[in-house]
Amino acid sequence: MTETQISIRNLKKVYKRDKKETIALEDFSLDIERGELITIVGPSGCGKTTILRLIAGLITPTSGEVLISGRPCSLPGADRGMVFQDFALFPWRSVRKNVEYGLEVAGVPKAERRERAEKYIKLVGLDKFIDSRVYELSGGMKQRVGIARALVNNPDVILMDEPFGALDAQTRNIMQVQLLKILEKTDQTIIFVTHSVDEAIFLSDRIVLLTKRPARIKEIVDIPWPRPRDRADLEFTALRKRILKELEDENVMEG
Ligand SMILES: Nc1ncnc2c1ncn2[C@@H]1O[C@H](COP(=O)(O)OP(=O)(O)OP(=O)(O)O)[C@@H](O)[C@H]1O
Ligand SMILES: [Mg+2]
The missing domain is CATH 3.40.50.300 (P-loop containing nucleotide triphosphate hydrolases)
Structure with missing residues (x-):
């Protein structure tokens, strides 16, 4: 169906x-x-x-x-979640902080935020870079952060x-x-x-x-x-x- x-x-x-x-x-x-x-x-x-x-x-x-x-x-x-061509990330924040951002704005408690962000960072294969700052990453990695950030809200x-x-x-x-x-x-x-x-x-x-x-x-x-x-x-x-x-x-x- x-x-x-x-x-x-x-x-x-x-x-x-x-x-x-x-x-x-x-x-x-x-x-x-x-x-x-x-x-x-x-x-x-x-x-x-x-x-x-x-x-x-x-x-x-x-x-x-x-x-x-x-x-x-x-x-x-x-x-609805959006992924932009120019990434639209916070370059000075870590991967984790970028992915958590929407949850933070939505007032999701810290422990749940961490857990959900970790799940999606793992899903896009960036677990080793979770504490790296975004400006240190390659273009493909930045785009994966953007995808994880969209997915984490489970749109x-x-x-x-x-x-x-x-x-x-x-x-x-x-x-x-x-x-x-x-x-x-x-x-x-x-x-x-x-x-x-x-x-x-x-x-x-x-x-x-x-x-x-x-x-x-x-x-x-x-x-x-x-x-x-x-x-x-x-x-x-x-x-x-x-x-x-x-x-x-x-x-x-x-x-
Ligand atoms: N805020 C706006 N004010 C006035 N005109 C706009 C605005 N946003 C887009 N346009 C115009 O509307 C038309 C469509 O724009 P849009 O950005 O949707 O096209 P697009 O297909 O995404 O283009 P591209 O392939 O370059 O990304 C264009 O002529 C653009 O100049
Ligand atoms: Mg366009």
């Missing part, structure tokens, strides 16, 4: 700055099932981050709505905005494999924005391809193949080629 967890209905976002209006998103509707890993791929500046910020409740839609388990989510909540939904965009190609591939391993142990729903078609095919249950701004859904690509997926596989490369062609038609190259 599948269960619709996130229901996005006719979402539209118009930014108004001074006298200028920018339509970032229009006519955007999508149902997402619990436990799905959805990637959003589309041209630069088309409105991908806007979609995540709307789901996170960080900004309000001009019209339309996002329902999570049937409830409107117009404000940020602990049921139903994790929103990831190009989380591996700042990493070199090799680290990026390792992080993708690690993310899938982490997800095997949780039942979280992931909405993941990426510029990389390769990453999208490697990770997704479904890829949502967007048009250029204002973002609308161009196509939804189902990927039923078992994981781990082989990037050299003929089916993989053929699908990659087809999606890249569609993105090119929207005037972009893979970033």
